[in-house]
Amino acid sequence: MAAVFGLLGKSLSHSFSKDYFEKKFSELHLNDHVYKNFEIDSIEHFKALRANETNLKGLNVTIPYKKQIIPYLDNLSVEAREIGAVNCIQFKNDKLTGHNTDHYGFRQSIKPFLEPQHERALVLGTGGSSKAVAYALKNIGVEVYFVTSSEKKGNNYFFYSELNQIILNAFKLIVNTTPLGMCNGLPGAPQIPFEFLSSQHLCYDLIYNPAETLFLEKSKKQGASTMNGLSMLQQQAEKSWEIWNS
Template identity: 55%
Template sequence: MKTYGLIGFPLSHSFSKGFFTEKFEKEHIAGHQYETFPIPAITGFPALLAEHPDLCGLNVTIPYKEQVIPYLDELSDAAANIGAVNCIRFKDGKKKGFNTDVIGFRNSLEPLLQQHHTKALVLGTGGAAKAVMYALQEMNIPYMVASRTPGNGTVAYSSLDQAIMEAHTLIINTTPLGMYPNVDACPEIPYEFITSRHLLYDLVYNPAETLFLQKGAAQGAAIKNGHEMLILQAEASWDIWNK
């Protein structure tokens, strides 16, 4: 039996387990299973590997995308540049970290881009934000980063004015704000300056339409949630494990 899985904490809402279990059934991939491994601290990672020596691949979710790196033998270029890992391949006794969020995000975003989507506003500064920034760099889209607290090249939500909002027609929420069950939360940006020229992209997929996306749609913006990105990054993980 080939075992794959997901580490993170907590793991009450795991997209990956459902996705891969369904994939194995639908595509008649026998002898494969996908499990969730909630570990309360990353220091439990070596014990998990010792307990499951047959692991073929792991996905990594919050809060361990950055914390897991010291436990790995190698990193892909993207993972090294981003400083975050969401996919681990076990091969020839080595643990190599990859970042498939970049692939999922880029492939999901590109078909939606219009000629006027020339600048992006990235909301949040975590591991997911780093993957988004890396993808934007690959696509040659300049970006500004905003969060609740400014610093290190990051501006505060409160300092976003009409000129900034109108110039940055692509707005990406990389924070968990608005994710179920906290559906009444959203990044505190001036939504009144959003127009029909804007594209709002939310990495959150549950609920399908977050308050962030609802507020954008109310202003006539195009919107997209993170569901397709998740599917694409999961498929990218599968490709990496089976290379």
């Protein structure tokens, strides 16, 4: 029976994960391994999915289920518990353990590009991915503030409407963790005052499909350095593979 791995989410046409792991299995001559996309309309369908797929060995988890999946798991890694989000599930000895490899992937991808002026970061969005990004940045000494369109959950939060030249001058690293601009997803870009960006800024978008979102396009026009999330995807995928084989 084939060992089954996969990606759990709601709409997965944008994802490169399946292609990435299928190529990996082929290169490693793992003909008895398959990687599937599991699209479910509600996290409540996860139990049925698990019952139907009797040889699941590992899952990646994407929006909108990185937080919602937690009650269905038996254990959480230290990082996943602290972050409060899971993007990798290990199936072992009939137990499901939730891990977070997003923080690792993000840290590995951005660290070579950080410069002294990137000591403070604005993280756009407050979902599961934002928590992993904040965890990674704090662990490498970067001060983090979140930008929200809903409610402030602490002193380190701004509303989008509060962003101005003074704030953007003080925060030279900006990370988009929202799905705005994703292929086949929500159009547009986060509403920040792009005119106050400069060549001192590094703007990072977790989205990798399309390769250049409107957020990155507008940032680049102001002279900012830009990065998409493809390297993060690759790094977190390799960490997931390591966990599944541990």
